[in-house]
Amino acid sequence: MEKIGFIGLGIMGKPMAKNLLKAGYSLTVYDVVPGPVAEVVEAGAQKGTSCKDVASKSDIVITMLPNSPEVKEAVLGKDGVLDGAKEGMILIDTSSIAPLASQEVSKEAAKKGVIMLDAPVSGGEPKAIDGTLAFMVGGPEDTFNKVKGILDVMGGSVTLVGEIGSGNTTKLANQIIVALNIAAMSEAMTLATKAGVDPEKVFNAIKGGLAGSTVLNAKMPLALEGNFKPGFRIVLHIKDLQNALDTAHSVGVPVPLSSVAMEIMQALKVDGHGADDHGGILQFYEKLAKVEVRRQ
Amino acid sequence: MEKIGFIGLGIMGKPMAKNLLKAGYSLTVYDVVPGPVAEVVEAGAQKGTSCKDVASKSDIVITMLPNSPEVKEAVLGKDGVLDGAKEGMILIDTSSIAPLASQEVSKEAAKKGVIMLDAPVSGGEPKAIDGTLAFMVGGPEDTFNKVKGILDVMGGSVTLVGEIGSGNTTKLANQIIVALNIAAMSEAMTLATKAGVDPEKVFNAIKGGLAGSTVLNAKMPLALEGNFKPGFRIVLHIKDLQNALDTAHSVGVPVPLSSVAMEIMQALKVDGHGADDHGGILQFYEKLAKVEVRRQ
Incomplete structure (x- = not known):
């Protein structure tokens, strides 16, 4: 089973991460707010010390953040995901952000050999808890096929709609x-x-x-x-x-x-x-x- | 069975009138355009010579006209419905018009002892032909109950929503x-x-x-x-x-x-x-x- 990193444990991210733990995935997690980190660690996750640290320990990194600036900071910023990522790592951004920001981040990620999917969700907290979110995914089809099983753990429907940015x-x-x-x-x-x-x-x-x-x-x-x-x-x-x-x-x-x-x-x-x-x-x-x- | 008058044999009115004929009602019809009148007379209706003439031969008059001015002209105008109506006649206006116009016409009708319902439809020509229109009806509940069976001939759903004007x-x-x-x-x-x-x-x-x-x-x-x-x-x-x-x-x-x-x-x-x-x-x-x- 792939090692997964999870960054952003807010109202949506926390239950999504817990569903991955329940499904048996090994998870390293990070959030700037300590409370939810402690809760998810209690449920079986490893605690990461930064976005970079999470990426260095993961085959796949999932982000669930408020908006475009937070995603750029977490991925492209100092001690960010790309600082820790190995070539071939997959980044799945489940945040709802501007499609142009997804394309911009993806372009930077590609320079490090990291492949990105934008995969925003609809359904809100209740469906995050139930694992029945609707994922709208943009990115390469072969990458989508590799991670679909992981998204299925958190989602009721997982649809590839086009190239990077198409999800958003x-x-x-x-x-x-x-x-x-x-x-x-x-x-x-x-x-x-x-x-x-x-x-x-x-x-x-x-x-x-x-x-x-x-x-x-x-x-x-x-x-x-x-x-x-x-x-x-x-x-x-x-x-x-x-x-x-x-x-x-x-x-x-x-x-x-x-x-x-x-x-x-x-x-x-x-x-x-x-x-x-x-x-x-x-x-x-x-x-x-x-x-x-x-x-x- | 009540004698019914039908005024306005356009795209909607013609198939509605034909469905009433098929259900066995005696119908007197009127339209300013001769073609559809001939077609509905061929199907078994009596030809009326004016709105007044139709009203004088009917217990219930149904109108299906383009907009508020046409309804006012047909009901309140010279040789209009109210000129021929007997006390106790029921007027069902199935046109889609301004609710305030429905209230205005209803007030004049009441002076002659005529009770009015506004009963616009949704569904368009195909549902007019199939007799499955949705009627939204405003007016007195006892009058609604008296004519519901007639509206059911032309409609798939017939709902009383409130006082006169509420249908529109x-x-x-x-x-x-x-x-x-x-x-x-x-x-x-x-x-x-x-x-x-x-x-x-x-x-x-x-x-x-x-x-x-x-x-x-x-x-x-x-x-x-x-x-x-x-x-x-x-x-x-x-x-x-x-x-x-x-x-x-x-x-x-x-x-x-x-x-x-x-x-x-x-x-x-x-x-x-x-x-x-x-x-x-x-x-x-x-x-x-x-x-x-x-x-x-």
Whole structure:
């Protein structure tokens, strides 16, 4: 069995690392925060002293970090992954970052004989714990085939979508659709409410038709209760939309609706709702439209 | 069996009237265009000479007309439905119009003892032919219960959502969600394409997650082929969005995303795509982003 390094033991990384340990993999782990490191070491991992140290002890290094700058620092920075990597090592970055950053890091990695896959996930903490994340993977097919079994331990679906960066492009496409489907539901629901129609009846009347969606089924019942506990925080969706806007403009695609969705989320953040679930976009409309909120 | 009048034998009205005839109802019909009248008379209907004439021979009058002005003219105008209606007659307007117009017409109807339901449909011509439309109905519950059997002849689902106007409010909520879900898919797909990722692979990677929707399943395969044959024409969706914007502003709901979706559809109309299916929103992005179109 390959020796695996795991860097980044946050809300997502910690349960992912634990699932690899449960599957019998030998793991060396690193995080700047000591608490989760101790917890994963307790579960059977070796403690690494730096990204370099982790890489020097591993055939495959998995990173799960907040955004592009953290990935660049961990891989390309001083005492980073590339400082410790042996030729032929595989780097799987499961962070959700800008596709152009994935391509940039991959190019540097290649100079040291390290092959990189970008493999962001969707599904959030519950699916990280259950090992049923959806991996969207970019990179060479033979490398993908070598590590698919490892990703299967953490994921329910593992799909190769193209060259390096394609995983994150796919994730951005996903996040654009999710943000706008939630905002569309919120705009429609607020219109119905202020026009005097029970939004639950609207929901039941339309969910079986062309307006039906996973967002409607998953988020509408929570919205009706005013339950905006995360889930997936608005500030994280802001990060993804910023990467989507940057990428779109860089490759030459005007994205007017994503841009408006970004401003709606910025307004919510300013108003103290950044830590709410993205289903809380509804509150932007309720406040603007002075909807008398039917709940606590 | 109640005697039914049917006014408006267009793409939707003609097959709806034929389904009522097949179910054994006695029908008097009227349209300003002679061709479809002759066709429905051939199928067994009586020919009416005006809206007034149809109403004078019917217990229940069904209207299926393009928009609010046509409904007002047919019901409230000279030789209109109310000129011929007996007290106790039921008027079912299945047109997709402004909810405020439904309320206005209903108020006038009530002065003559006529009870009105607004009962717009979704599903388009194929479901009108199959008798599987989705009816969203607003009006008094006892009147709804009286006519539900008749709507069941033309519909697969018939839902009472609230007072008069609620049917059309529900339809507008539906149309906001559909327009934005299609536009979101188009924005995401164009980003993926220009970033060098096969949109079909993106589609397959994300459709099972939170980005999944009926729009994605129904419209994405057609978009990949460049098939934008209607279906539901962009000019009709423009009509619905205009009613949505008017209603939203009238009840006090800012709808920034619907407003952008409206401008996108206006641009497509100017560019000669008004008669395309609303799935053709993709072409707005492809043109703006100078995507080299992979098809004829």
